[in-house]
Amino acid sequence: FWRMSTCILxxxxxxxxxxxxxxxxxxxxxxxxxxxxxxxxxxxxxCSLYLAPSFTSSPDRIQPGVYAGRRYxxxxxxxxxxxxxxQLLDLDAHTGRNLREGxxxxxxxxxAAMAQVLWTPDSTMAKYExxxxxxxxxxxxxxxPGVGMLGNFHPALINADWDENATxxxxxxxxGAGAGDxxxxxxxxxxxxxxxxxxxxxxxxxxxxxxxxxGMEIFLNFGQDWSDKALEANPMATREDYDQADRSMDKAIExxxxxxxxxxxxxxxxxxxxxxxxVIDLIAPDKKIADILRSLLPESHAGxxxxxxxxxxxxxxxxxxxxxxxxxxxxxxxCLDNVVPGPSTVPxxxxxxxxxxxxxxxxxxxxxxxMLIGHRKELDMYDLIQKKMxxxxxxxxxxGYDDGATQTILFRRNGTTAEPTSSQxxxxxxxxxxxxxxxxxxxxxxxxxxxxRPTGDGANARVVWSDRSHGMHNPDWLELDPDELSDERHxxxxxxxDVVATKKIEEGDEVFIDYGDDWQAExxxxxxxxxxxxxxxxxxxxxxxxxxTLYHQYTAGAGYAKPFKTANELKDEPYPERVTTACIRPGSxxxxxxxxxxxxxxxxxxxEEGSSxxxxxxxxxxxxxxxxxxxxxAVDLPHESVHFVDKPYASDQSRSMSPFPxxxxxxxxxxxILPSAxxxxxxxxxxxxx
Numbered sequence: 279f280w281r282m283s284t285c286i287l288x289x290x291x292x293x294x295x296x297x298x299x300x301x302x303x304x305x306x307x308x309x310x311x312x313x314x315x316x317x318x319x320x321x322x323x324x325c326s327l328y329l330a331p332s333f334t335s336s337p338d339r340i341q342p343g344v345y346a347g348r349r350y351x352x353x354x355x356x357x358x359x360x361x362x363x364x365q366l367l368d369l370d371a372h373t374g375r376n377l378r379e380g381x382x383x384x385x386x387x388x389x390a391a392m393a394q395v396l397w398t399p400d401s402t403m404a405k406y407e408x409x410x411x412x413x414x415x416x417x418x419x420x421x422x423p424g425v426g427m428l429g430n431f432h433p434a435l436i437n438a439d440w441d442e443n444a445t446x447x448x449x450x451x452x453x454g455a456g457a458g459d460x461x462x463x464x465x466x467x468x469x470x471x472x473x474x475x476x477x478x479x480x481x482x483x484x485x486x487x488x489x490x491x492x493g494m495e496i497f498l499n500f501g502q503d504w505s506d507k508a509l510e511a512n513p514m515a516t517r518e519d520y521d522q523a524d525r526s527m528d529k530a531i532e533x534x535x536x537x538x539x540x541x542x543x544x545x546x547x548x549x550x551x552x553x554x555x556x557v558i559d560l561i562a563p564d565k566k567i568a569d570i571l572r573s574l575l576p577e578s579h580a581g582x583x584x585x586x587x588x589x590x591x592x593x594x595x596x597x598x599x600x601x602x603x604x605x606x607x608x609x610x611x612x613c614l615d616n617v618v619p620g621p622s623t624v625p626x627x628x629x630x631x632x633x634x635x636x637x638x639x640x641x642x643x644x645x646x647x648x649m650l651i652g653h654r655k656e657l658d659m660y661d662l663i664q665k666k667m668x669x670x671x672x673x674x675x676x677x678g679y680d681d682g683a684t685q686t687i688l689f690r691r692n693g694t695t696a697e698p699t700s701s702q703x704x705x706x707x708x709x710x711x712x713x714x715x716x717x718x719x720x721x722x723x724x725x726x727x728x729x730x731r732p733t734g735d736g737a738n739a740r741v742v743w744s745d746r747s748h749g750m751h752n753p754d755w756l757e758l759d760p761d762e763l764s765d766e767r768h769x770x771x772x773x774x775x776d777v778v779a780t781k782k783i784e785e786g787d788e789v790f791i792d793y794g795d796d797w798q799a800e801x802x803x804x805x806x807x808x809x810x811x812x813x814x815x816x817x818x819x820x821x822x823x824x825x826x827t828l829y830h831q832y833t834a835g836a837g838y839a840k841p842f843k844t845a846n847e848l849k850d851e852p853y854p855e856r857v858t859t860a861c862i863r864p865g866s867x868x869x870x871x872x873x874x875x876x877x878x879x880x881x882x883x884x885x886e887e888g889s890s891x892x893x894x895x896x897x898x899x900x901x902x903x904x905x906x907x908x909x910x911x912a913v914d915l916p917h918e919s920v921h922f923v924d925k926p927y928a929s930d931q932s933r934s935m936s937p938f939p940x941x942x943x944x945x946x947x948x949x950x951i952l953p954s955a956x957x958x959x960x961x962x963x964x965x966x967x968x
Contacts, residue, residue, distance in 0.1 A: 324348055324604070327357050327425075329645050329722065330611030331749055333495055333600050334430045340749045342647045342771055343495050344428045344614070344723075345607055350490040355483050356438055358615040358634060361424040362726055363402040363445075363479040364704045365931065368416055371688035372659050372702075391769040392649045392719060395427045396420060400869030401440045402479045406860070409926040411874075415664055415688045416926060421704060424614075424723035425484040428647065429498035435600055439499040441485040443867035446921065448481035449827040467818040471801075471808045472626030474930040474940025475706060478823050480619075480629060493601045531582045550579035610748050612645035612776075614723040623788050624729050630788045631727035637783045643739050646725045646775035647750065648709070651717040652764035654944075657705045658698035661691040701942040703931045709741075709775075710944030712796055714956045716760050717944060718773065725777065730945075731790035732798065738781050739791050743951055744774040756953040794946025804941045811938050818937065819854040821930055822922035830918065837892035842877050842920050856928040861898055861912065861919050874901040877920065878911070893917060 325347040332343025350356055369375075399405045399418040408416025421427070429438060484498070534546065541549075576585040602610075615634055622630030637643060651657070664686050690696040707726050709718040720726065731737045744751040751774040755763060762768070783789065831839040842859065843851065853859075861875035862868075879897040894917045899909040931940060 325607075325613035325615055327614040327723065328607040328611040329428065329614050329647070329750070330602065330607050332430050334432065339770055339772075341430065342428055342750050342774075343430055344425050345495050345602055345611065346490045346492055347604065347607065347613070347615075349492055350486040352486050352488050353441075354486050355441065355444075356425055356486060356490075356496060357484070357723060358617075359619040359724075360444060360481045360483045361422060361426060361619075361723065362477050362629065363397075363404070363420050363422045363426070363482045364477050364707055365399065365402075365404050365407050365479065365929075366396070366419045366421065366702050366704055367408055367659075367927075367932070368662060368688055369419055369702075370417065371415075371662050371690065373656055374690065374694070391771070392421075392651055393419075394769070395649065395721070397422055397426065401426075401442065402482055403442065403445050403869045403872065403923075404479060405869050405872065406874075406923045406926060407929060407932075414926070415686045420479075421707075421719065421721070422482055423721040423726050425496055425498070426482065427649075427721040428723065429484070429496045431500045432497045432600075435495070435497045436499050437486060437488050437490050437494065438484050438496050439487050440868075441483040442869055444481045444483040445479065446862070446867055446869075447830065447918075448823070449830070450824055467820050467824075469808070469818045469937075470626050471805045471941060472628065473818060474703075474932075474936050475804075475942070476626075476628035477703060478821070478930055491601070493603055493607065495600050495602075530579075534579050534582065546579050612642060612748065614645070616643050617724045617727070617789055619724070619727045622727075622729050624731075627729045629727045630729050631724055633783045633785050633787045633789060636785045637779045639779050639781050641779045643777040643779055643783070643789060644722060644725055644728075645744065645750075646720045646722045646741065646777060647771045648718040648773040648775060649721055649771055650763055650768065650773070651708065651719060652760055653715045654705075654710060654717050655698075655715070657702040657708075657717070659700045659702060660696045660698055662688045663691045665689055700939065703940070703942075705942050705944055708944050709947050711947045711949075711952050711956070713958060714760075714947075714952065715958045716763070716956050718947070720775065721771075728777065728789050728791055730793040730797065730801075733792040737790045737792045738783050738787065739777050739779050739789055741775040741791060741948065741951075742778055744776045750774050757955055759955050760958075791945075792948075794948070796946050797943050800943040801941065808938055819856050822857045822924045825853070825857060825922040829922070835891055838894060838917050841880055841882075841892075841894045841917070842896065844877050844880055853922075856925055857922045858925055860921055860923045861900060861915060862921070863912070864916060864919055872921075872923075874923075875899060875912075875920070876901075876909075881914075896920060 328345040328347050329342055330345055332341040334343070335341045344356075346356070396419040399407060399410075399420050402420050402422065404418055404420060405411045407418045408414065410416050410418060425438065426440075484496075487499070490496070576582060616637065617631040618634050619629045620632050622628060624630065631644075633643075666686050704719065705717070707719065709720065710716070728739075733740075743753070743756070746753055750771075752772040755768065755772055758768075777789070777791065829838070829840045829842065833839070843853070859875055859877065860872050862872050875898040877896050877898050881895045881897075883893045883895055884891060896915045896917070896919075897911065897913045898915055898920070900912055901909055930936070
């Protein structure tokens with residue numbers, strides 16, 4: 279009796295400590311909808327991923343979440359295809375947020391909502407876009423739509439993380455976006471209008487870290503700092519706690535089954551009832567926590583095994599809000615896998631979105647949750663200079679600058695009088711309008727692959743405001759002006775488009791929307807500028823992506839196409855000026871582990887005697903990023919451990935390496951759905967001096 283009591287008591291103590299996690303409010307949408315939900319396309323297979331209200335939502339703030347529509351095994355990619363990522367460079371410097379008090383700080387933090395869902399560049403192998411890695415003043419933030427921005431955080435329920443290996447080994451495809459010629463060959467330095475206008479960070483993949491049952495919400499690993507802060511602010515059970523509870527539950531099940539014939543049923547029920555009711559009341563901090571805990575456990579000891587197995591084998595799976603059945607997801611959510619990415623049929627467009635199933639006119643192709651950027655000037659870029667500062671302001675200390683220490687910080691060259699020279703690449707992926715200063719970043723899965731065709735000339739879908747049946751769209755926001763939308767009450771994703779089919783779309787068709795007449799006119803002007811530059815093929819230096827594709831080409835029977843050069847070989851035949859090499863140890867395929875390196879020695883390796891298949895190993899000097907002049911030697915690194923990276927500010931999206939300004943223009947919000955309250959008032963715009 280006491281052995282069993284001790285085991286179950288341990289289970290209950292662990293479960294009580296998780297009450298804060300389990301107490302999350304169940305959010306249901308209002309049944310009194312202004313309009314009926316839009317039709318969903320018929321599916322010949324189950325939807326693999328749903329967008330629906332997250333269990334982290336509160337009654338006054340419904341947060342989008344992503345739910346598994348089928349079972350995902352550990353290490354399996356989530357969704358039907360990888361996403362792309364967009365890098366934002368030196369955001370604080372370009373927006374003026376790092377200026378001292380009184381030197382042009384914006385009146386409103388127009389970027390606050392968006393900033394909450396940005397990632398560090400390590401997750402997409404983009405740490406060398408700026409000089410941050412070497413202690414320089416630059417800084418990179420990464421926007422990753424899809425699961426990367428829709429996935430929420432819960433320290434006890436983390437079930438997914440980045441598969442950075444997929445991004446690291448991405449290659450140029452013959453799609454016009456990189457250097458491919460359409461026939462699989464790598465045309466180094468090919469000049470075309472799309473250069474710098476589409477991101478080269480694709481194949482960004484989220485994978486399951488544990489088995490994810492059908493209906494479970496996807497929770498991403500935000501890093502140890504996030505976990506520590508969350509637990510400090512709101513103590514709750516961790517995954518380790520749940521694992522311990524599961525072991526205790528197994529012992530309780532074992533005890534009851536072992537003594538099934540020895541103890542009368544009435545005695546078993548009294549023992550179980552005493553532990554579930556009286557012991558929980560004694561150890562729980564309050565009645566609410568005790569009631570929540572009891573709600574997770576079965577009413578009878580006889581149901582323990584079924585209870586465990588029905589929850590996927592873990593107590594944490596019994597959380598009634600972290601799991602939804604498919605019927606609830608169908609009624610309250612939207613399917614996210616109606617399109618899959620692939621090389622676009624549009625020249626220079628990069629990737630495209632292709633129908634994963636047939637859809638009729640009026641069907642919802644994709645839901646598009648939107649993140650507000652309160653003023654388009656938040657994406658303006660300026661000429662920057664470096665300045666040393668003797669001490670940091672209080673605000674800068676909060677952002678990581680040391681008080682009293684000398685800091686090198688980036689500033690606009692002409693301060694508040696500076697004129698923008700370009701825009702962040704993210705502008706190309708945002709919705710905007712010529713009559714409004716607001717921008718909307720669409721961060722739903724798959725949307726950023728949808729390319730442009732004019733209405734009546736290829737467009738087979740359009741964007742409309744979503745209905746409110748799912749609760750993730752707030753129509754009343756459309757009546758608010760930009761300043762009201764930028765205050766703290768609206769710093770979350772509360773708006774949503776639906777991409778709706780305007781004609782029948784067959785499975786495999788590329789999906790297009792009309793980006794607007796303004797976008798088309800600017801693109802036509804850009805193409806003419808590129809033509810007038812009269813650049814020859816090869817006049818654009820090869821990028822790191824192009825070189826990686828070439829150097830990591832592997833053919834069975836022949837091996838790798840090209841070996842990396844040693845330092846001595848580079849004296850006679852250097853790499854392009856814009857690139858350098860970086861290394862990752864085998865098994866550590868993540869951006870944080872990548873370090874700049876120089877190949878000292880190359881060893882030619884053949885798998886077996888007489889084989890013509892060539893592989894290579896290298897001895898390298900790894901540059902210590904805390905002190906770039908110091909090195910650490912590593913030996914016997916395989917060929918796949920060495921990669922090219924673009925030097926800071928030398929990638930395609932950086933104007934510093936471009937023979938012509940990269941294309942920049944927003945996707946136009948259709949005139950007929952632009953809220954009148956969002957239209958810019960010229961006098962107000964001048965007064966803001968953003």
